[in-house]
Amino acid sequence: MGTNKLSINNSNSILLIAPCGMNCTLCYAYQRIKNNCPGCRIDDECKSFSCVNCKIKNCASFRDENKSFCYECESFPCKRLKQLDKRYRTKYNMRMIENLEYIKKNGLKKFIINENKRWACRICGENICVHKGSCLNCCN
Numbered sequence: 001m002g003t004n005k006l007s008i009n010n011s012n013s014i015l016l017i018a019p020c021g022m023n024c025t026l027c028y029a030y031q032r033i034k035n036n037c038p039g040c041r042i043d044d045e046c047k048s049f050s051c052v053n054c055k056i057k058n059c060a061s062f063r064d065e066n067k068s069f070c071y072e073c074e075s076f077p078c079k080r081l082k083q084l085d086k087r088y089r090t091k092y093n094m095r096m097i098e099n100l101e102y103i104k105k106n107g108l109k110k111f112i113i114n115e116n117k118r119w120a121c122r123i124c125g126e127n128i129c130v131h132k133g134s135c136l137n138c139c140n
C-alpha cells in the first residue's frame, strides 16, 4: 500500500486538497484498497456518485471562473460549505472552513506539513482515516 501522506515537494499535492478544504488523503474513499478514489480534483469514472455529484466541486466558481479554493469566492463561506463544515466538525473533528482560512493565510505548503503531523498514526506514521477515526494501514 502506498503512502497516504501529502507530499510537500510535489506540486501535485494540490490535487489532493479539494476546493472545500477537504484533505483527500484522509478520506475513506481515497484510502480504501478496492475502488479507491484518486482524489477530488482528478477526474475518474470510478468515483462514488456523491463525489461526482458534489455541489461544491461542481460549483460554477470552479468550473467557469478558474478558482481553486472556496475562499477565493465572493460568497465564501456559502451555505453549502457551512453545512459541510458543520457535518464534518460534528462527526469527524475536521474543519473545512478553518482549513481554507489557514491555506489562505499561510499557504498550501504549511498546511500540508501541519496536516501530515496532525493526522499521523502514532504507530505506523501513515495518515489516519478521518471517516473511520482510525488507521487503515495498521488497524490502530
Ligand SMILES: [Zn+2]
Residues within 6 Å of the ligand: 121, 122, 123, 124, 125, 126, 135, 136, 137, 138, 139, 140
Ligand atoms: Zn497506523
